[in-house]
Every structure is written in C-alpha cells, then in structure tokens.
Amino acid sequence: MNARTILEKKQLDITIDRLCFELIEKHGDFSNTAIIGLQPRGIFLSRKIHQRIAEITKSTNILYGELDISFYRDDFRRGNEQIIPSEMNINFTVQDKNIVIIDDVLYTGRSIRSALDALTDFGRPKTVELLVLVDRRYSRHLPIQPDYTGIAVDTRANDKVKVEWKENAKNDNVHIITNQS
Amino acid sequence: MSKQFSQSHLLGIKDITRKDIELVFETADNFKAIINRPIKKVPSLRDVTIANVFFENSTRTRISFELAQKRLSADIVNFSASSSSVSKGETLIDTVNNILAMKVDMVVMRHPAPGACMFLAKHVKASIINAGDGTHEHPTQAILDAYSIREKLKEVGGKKVVIVGDITHSRVALSNIYCLQKLGAEVMVCGPSTLIPKHIETLGVKVEHDLMKALQWCDVANMLRIQMERQDIKYFPSLREYSMLFGLDKAKLDRLNKEIVIMHPGPINRGVEITSDVADSKHSIILDQVENGVATRMAVLYLLAGKQD
Numbered sequence: 001m002n003a004r005t006i007l008e009k010k011q012l013d014i015t016i017d018r019l020c021f022e023l024i025e026k027h028g029d030f031s032n033t034a035i036i037g038l039q040p041r042g043i044f045l046s047r048k049i050h051q052r053i054a055e056i057t058k059s060t061n062i063l064y065g066e067l068d069i070s071f072y073r074d075d076f077r078r079g080n081e082q083i084i085p086s087e088m089n090i091n092f093t094v095q096d097k098n099i100v101i102i103d104d105v106l107y108t109g110r111s112i113r114s115a116l117d118a119l120t121d122f123g124r125p126k127t128v129e130l131l132v133l134v135d136r137r138y139s140r141h142l143p144i145q146p147d148y149t150g151i152a153v154d155t156r157a158n159d160k161v162k163v164e165w166k167e168n169a170k171n172d173n174v175h176i177i178t179n180q181s
Numbered sequence: 182m183s184k185q186f187s188q189s190h191l192l193g194i195k196d197i198t199r200k201d202i203e204l205v206f207e208t209a210d211n212f213k214a215i216i217n218r219p220i221k222k223v224p225s226l227r228d229v230t231i232a233n234v235f236f237e238n239s240t241r242t243r244i245s246f247e248l249a250q251k252r253l254s255a256d257i258v259n260f261s262a263s264s265s266s267v268s269k270g271e272t273l274i275d276t277v278n279n280i281l282a283m284k285v286d287m288v289v290m291r292h293p294a295p296g297a298c299m300f301l302a303k304h305v306k307a308s309i310i311n312a313g314d315g316t317h318e319h320p321t322q323a324i325l326d327a328y329s330i331r332e333k334l335k336e337v338g339g340k341k342v343v344i345v346g347d348i349t350h351s352r353v354a355l356s357n358i359y360c361l362q363k364l365g366a367e368v369m370v371c372g373p374s375t376l377i378p379k380h381i382e383t384l385g386v387k388v389e390h391d392l393m394k395a396l397q398w399c400d401v402a403n404m405l406r407i408q409m410e411r412q413d414i415k416y417f418p419s420l421r422e423y424s425m426l427f428g429l430d431k432a433k434l435d436r437l438n439k440e441i442v443i444m445h446p447g448p449i450n451r452g453v454e455i456t457s458d459v460a461d462s463k464h465s466i467i468l469d470q471v472e473n474g475v476a477t478r479m480a481v482l483y484l485l486a487g488k489q490d
Contacts, residue, residue, distance in 0.1 A: 068211065122220070
C-alpha cells in the first residue's frame with residue numbers, strides 16, 4: 001500500500017476559494033440558488049463552501065441543505081454491507097431553484113444519479129449543477145460530469161481517493177492510496 | 182466497522198440487542214422526516230415482495246405495516262385467514278410455503294398461537310417479522326412505544342414506566358418489558374392480581390396492585406386494553422369495578438403532584454382502562470404512537486431487507 005498526498009491544507013484552502021469564486025461568478029448573490037451537500041462525506045466540503053461564500057458575499061441567508069441518498073441507491077440488497085442512512089436536512093422546497101450538489105469525490109457517478117432521484121422528491125429544480133473536490137477521470141459508469149472541479153486525477157480501479165477533514169481526521173488532506181498487486 | 186442489524190428475522194425483542202433497537206431508532210428518525218414530506222415515498226424496497234399474513238384481526242398494525250411497505254415502494258400481498266384455504270385444513274407451513282413459491286421475500290405474520298413465528302422462521306426461507314403471536318410478543322409495538330417515549334422525554338434510559346392492566350394476556354406487555362429494560366428503563370406492572378402472571382418479578386419488574394402508588398412512582402403510564410377475547414373465565418367481578426380501581430381518569434391524574442406521559446397501544450376501550458378526557462389530553466401521546474408506528478416499521482423492514490444478498 002502506498003499513499004500519495006495530492007492536496008494538503010494550504011492548497012486545499014486555495015482550491016476551495018477558487019471553487020467559491022466560480023460559484024459566485026455564476027450564481028451572483030445566491031438569491032435563487034441553494035447549496036446541497038451529500039451525506040455522509042460531502043457535507044464537510046459543502047459546509048466549508050457555504051460558510052466561505054457567506055463570508056465573501058456578506059449574505060447570511062444562502063439556502064443550504066444536506067441530502068442523504070441511502071434510500072435511493074442502486075446497490076441496496078446487492079452487496080453484503082448494510083446501508084445505514086444518515087441525517088437528511090433540507091428545510092426548503094427545491095421547486096424552480098438552481099441547485100448546486102456538492103460531494104467530495106466523483107468516481108462512478110452512481111451516487112450522483114441517486115442524488116438526482118432523491119432531489120426530485122423535494123420538488124422540480126430549475127437547474128442542477130455538480131461540484132466535486134476530486135474528479136477521478138475515465139472511471140464513470142454513467143454519463144455524469146462535474147460543472148466545477150477542484151482537482152482532476154487519473155486513477156486505477158483498485159486505487160482509493162481519501163479526503164480527510166479536520167472534523168473527521170487530524171488535518172485537511174487529500175490522498176491517493178495505491179494498492180500494488 | 183459499520184453498524185449491522187444482528188438478526189435476519191424480527192421474532193421478538195428477547196432475541197435482539199440494545200444496539201439493534203438503537204439502530205432501528207436512528208433509521209426511524211430518517212423515515213419520520215420522509216413521511217412528513219410532501220412526497221412520502223422512497224424507492225429502497227422496489228424489488229422486494231412482502232406478504233402480510235394475518236391469522237388474527239388487526240386494524241392499526243396491519244394498516245401501519247401496509248403503509249410502511251408502500252412508502253418503501255415494496256410490492257405487497259395481503260392474506261387473511263378468514264378468506265383463505267386455512268379454513269379448508271391447510272397447515273401453516275404449507276400455506277406460507279405456497280405463498281413463498283410465488284417469490285415472496287419477507288413475511289409479516291400475526292397468529293393466535295404463541296411461538297408461531299419462531300416455528301415458521303425455522304421452516305421457511307424468508308425473513309419473518311412477528312406482528313403479534315398470541316400472548317407471546319409484539320416486537321414492533323414495543324419498538325414504537327419506546328421510540329415514542331424517547332421522542333417525548335429525550336431518552337428511555339433511567340425513566341420509570343408502569344404498564345397497567347391485563348398483563349397475563351398481553352403480548353405488548355412482554356415485548357415492552359424486554360425492550361424498555363434493554364434500553365435501561367425501570368419497569369413496573371400494575372393490575373388486579375388475577376391478571377398479573379405468577380413469578381413475573383423474575384423478569385426484573387416491580388409489581389404493584391395500587392394504581393395511585395404506581396402512578397406516583399412513574400414517568401410514563403402505558404394503559405393496556407382488557408383482552409376480553411382471550412379471557413375464558415372471569416378474572417375480575419365487573420368492568421365497572423375494574424375501571425374504578427385500575428382505569429385512568431382525570432380525577433386520579435389531578436391527585437398526582439407531577440405530570441406523567443400517557444400511552445395506549447390501542448384499540449382503546451374508552452371508559453374502561455382510560456377515560457376520554459385523559460386519552461385526548463395533552464399528556465397523552467397515543468396518536469404520536471400511531472404515527473411513529475409507520476416510521477419504526479419502515480426502519481425494521483429496511484434493515485431486515487438490507488440483510489439479504
């Protein structure tokens with residue numbers, strides 16, 4: 001096993017700042033835009049981005065929610081591991097809003113497909129965009145691509161991309177873990 | 182490692198652990214949020230077929246299970262003994278195996294014989310959920326009762342719960358005792374001595390025959406129905422006398438120097454074990470229990486369905 005760091009704290013902060021400015025460039029004052037983080041691992045990034053955008057735009061009422069996709073996954077009863085749901089927290093309707101879905105790593109695209117299903121149960125959004133911190137290129141199972149990307153990496157199927165945050169690990173870091181076999 | 186539900190059936194609270202019950206609660210929190218949304222449905226169980234096999238009458242439990250299954254997008258078939266081949270002499274295993282031959286993944290069963298679900302779980306290949314077996318257990322009722330206490334009083338551990346009424350004939354009482362004790366609550370049973378089983382103290386519960394003393398002790402009172410259909414002999418002189426001694430009314434509540442939470446598993450015999458003004462008062466969480474029944478049953482179905490591969 002071999003771990004390689006691709007983003008550490010300082011670079012990560014710069015990347016998040018850039019992503020925030022890209023979002024502001026497109027969505028202005030966020031009056032009709034909501035940010036939605038995906039449970040369980042996307043929420044650390046989405047909370048950071050929500051907070052940073054609020055600081056930059058000085059706006060305090062940007063709509064923010066956290067979406068759990070457990071009940072919409074396509075591998076329920078297909079694997080051995082039980083899928084335990086996380087908390088869902090969306091206290092607004094997504095009807096006619098621009099939605100930015102935020103997740104940490106985009107790999108096969110299956111989570112995002114589930115998220116799109118889950119989202120439509122809260123209404124019909126005007127547009128849905130996708131922001132990811134790490135895009136694992138050339139590994140998609142579905143026709144899904146990000147609109148905003150932190151960093152794009154080329155990985156093999158048995159590699160792992162691990163995103164750590166101060167909230168759940170010691171520090172903010174992104175690693176690629178390679179399994180030599 | 183990630184959390185797991187330990188059993189592949191839900192036959193009784195006796196077989197499951199505190200961790201299992203807490204996992205059901207956490208999962209039910211998510212489902213409670215979902216059933217209060219405009220779109221109350223999720224697609225999780227879309228490839229699961231569930232048979233509801235009821236050999237005994239039921240309104241609440243059956244509707245609650247059906248709604249839970251429909252909100253999880255499961256396909257369901259309903260079966261009641263009165264309109265089936267059981268009256269032609271078919272055995273339980275044959276009946277259920279015939280249903281399973283039509284590719285059913287889970288069976289929710291209510292049966293008048295204690296242990297019927299356990300027997301079935303040994304002989305058929307499907308996940309079995311006990312929806313009440315005679316005077317033995319009614320696990321989903323106990324889970325929803327404990328969930329409702331947790332919702333109202335923040336936690337179950339350390340709380341004092343009295344179960345009042347017909348303990349002998351009640352499956353709700355037995356499941357509730359197991360469930361509440363596993364979660365760390367103290368349990369007392371209260372009723373006429375004829376309706377309290379001998380040696381019930383061995384389960385670790387207190388016994389009290391004076392309702393006022395019991396109410397003064399408890400944080401939560403769970404009032405059970407007198408099960409006339411299971412009483413072949415007279416256990417007390419008259420309903421009027423029973424309700425005077427063990428029925429909960431406004432006057433008795435007013436004499437307490439504290440507020441307690443009132444529960445009832447339904448169906449209510451108004452004026453016998455509980456009067457209307459108490460059942461409809463702000464201390465009563467009877468209708469919350471019904472709402473939580475759907476969320477907790479969704480959680481049980483989801484966790485058990487997820488066990489199979």
